[in-house]
Amino acid sequence: MKRVPLLLLLVAALLLLTVGSLANGEHAKVGPERCKMCHAIQYNSWVKSKHATVAKLNCEGCHGNGGDYWHPNIMKDLPKAKAAGLILPTKEFCSKCHGKNGVPAMTDALFAQVHAHKAK
Ligand code: HEC
């Protein structure tokens, strides 16, 4: 993210709030087809990935339930989207599965391949 440090702090604070509210199950699921409307590139790489076929891990399993952030007016504003439940997961999150039960350990290289494309 290329934003000023103050905003980063704000975003980090919002993310913490977000994780707290997700734990309370506050945000409704909308399903990956909803995300596909605007993120077809990510959808098409995800649907073939082991996350979709083996781990049963979809968009909202990593990015948080979308019920309150999927609307375009919120989605285009990253701090608002995070406040509404959007999560940009970290390697710590990935390690809930990676590095256990034969799933390859998380590395920076593997992390960078989470979406098998370069969107921008
Ligand atoms: C109506 C269109 C729309 C829908 C539906 C939508 N998004 Fe987005 N999303 C956007 C826009 C616009 C952005 C702003 C960044 C960009 O231009 O891609 C964005 C950004 C994102 C980002 C990147 C945030 C960042 O800045 O790094 C993630 C992650 C994301 N969306 C996930 C999702 C997920 C998961 C869903 C489904 C639950 C979803 N989106 C549904 C339009 C949408």
Ligand code: HEC
């Ligand atoms: C295994 C977890 C995981 C799953 C499943 C997942 N994502 Fe992501 N996604 C990530 C990570 C990690 C990033 C990169 C965040 C960063 O830049 O720090 C990301 C980035 C994005 C971005 C920002 C642009 C880009 O391509 O990097 C969008 C948009 C996005 N994801 C949408 C989706 C959608 C839509 C789905 C479902 C079809 C999905 N993601 C499924 C983990 C996941």
Ligand code: HEC
């Ligand atoms: C719910 C468990 C789970 C979580 C959480 C998870 N993964 Fe995975 N991931 C898997 C499994 C299972 C595989 C398949 C391993 C195999 O059989 O090779 C996999 C495979 C991958 C692959 C290989 C690509 C592919 O489709 O084969 C990448 C890259 C990856 N994960 C990145 C991530 C990243 C980055 C995160 C965190 C943002 C993450 N994963 C979170 C379970 C998970």
